[in-house]
Amino acid sequence: xxxxxxxxxxxxxxxxxxxxxxxxxxxxxxxxxxxxxxxxxxxxxxxxxxxxxxxxxxxxxxxxxxxxxxxxxxxxxxxxxxxxxxxxxxxxxxxxxxxxxxxxxxxxxxxxxxxxxxxxxxxxxxxxxxxxxxxxxxxxxxxxxxxxxxxxxxxxxxxxxxxxxxxxxxxxxxxxxxxxxxx
Numbered sequence: 741x742x743x744x745x746x747x748x749x750x751x752x753x754x755x756x757x758x759x760x761x762x763x764x765x766x767x768x769x770x771x772x773x774x775x776x777x778x779x780x781x782x783x784x785x786x787x788x789x790x791x792x793x794x795x796x797x798x799x800x801x802x803x804x805x806x807x808x809x810x811x812x813x814x815x816x817x818x819x820x821x822x823x824x825x826x827x828x829x830x831x832x833x834x835x836x837x838x839x840x841x842x843x844x845x846x847x848x849x850x851x852x853x854x855x856x857x858x859x860x861x862x863x864x865x866x867x868x869x870x871x872x873x874x875x876x877x878x879x880x881x882x883x884x885x886x887x888x889x890x891x892x893x894x895x896x897x898x899x900x901x902x903x904x905x906x907x908x909x910x911x912x913x914x915x916x917x918x919x920x921x922x923x
Contacts, residue, residue, distance in 0.1 A: 776889045777831050777923055779808035785829075786813045789918050795905030796825060823905050826895040827919065835889045842867055842886040845893065850875070861885075861913060865892070865920055870909050883912045887920055894919075 786799040796815035811829040832838035850856065853873040861868035865887030873880055881896040894916055898907045905911075 776835065780811045780829050780831055780890075780923065781808070782811035782813065782829075785811060785919070785922055788922055789813075789827075789915065791815045791825070791915075793906075794825065794911055794915065795823075799825075799827075817905055823899065823907060824895075824897040825915070826893075826897075827915070828893045829919065829923075830891045832889045832891060838886050838889040838891050839867075842884060842891050845884055845891070850880075852876070853880075859909075861909075864913060864916055865890075868916070870912060872909070879907070881907065881909065881912055883909075883916055885916055885920070887923065890923055892916060892919055 782801045786801050789799065791797070791799050794815070795817055799813045799815040802812040802814060809831045811827075813825075813827040815825040815827070817823040830841070832841060850873060852875045854875070856871060856873040858869055858871050861870055861883070865885040867886040869884050871880075871882040871884075873882075877900045879898040881894075881898075883894045885892040885894075894912055896907055896912060
């Protein structure tokens with residue numbers, strides 16, 4: 741599987757989660773819940789995040805995600821080959837919808853994945869889980885977070901065991917904390 745196929749598959753899976761996260765509810769929401777988010781500025785967020793600490797340069801805002809309810813940002817190592825970060829943010833209509841989408845996302849099965857380890861992460865939003873798994877020669881870290889009505893996922897793909905950057909849970913959590921601080 742070449743790099744572009746992997747990016748496409750990761751983007752498609754992230755988009756599915758975002759689309760389900762922001763779907764219209766049949767119920768009208770009369771009361772705005774406390775601490776809910778109404779929008780996300782993907783371009784501003786991408787320029788404010790510190791990807792350099794992860795050896796990533798020039799994060800790319802995915803063109804299809806320019807509405808104010810979705811955000812998807814791609815970041816690559818300087819060689820464009822060894823590591824990829826994909827950051828996806830979905831603003832849901834209500835906290836209950838976000839909870840439901842977060843739980844549905846944690847149930848996704850990964851085709852061909854080996855040695856899946858899922859760990860809860862404390863002190864990161866309202867709910868957070870990280871998964872570490874491998875497919876063929878590639879290793880993935882996948883961090884999912886829910887804070888109020890926002891659902892955030894961060895995927896780190898490490899290809900063929902090569903990296904110029906950090907590829908560990910503490911770096912993922914650090915990036916996630918930056919995202920939550922800027923929502």
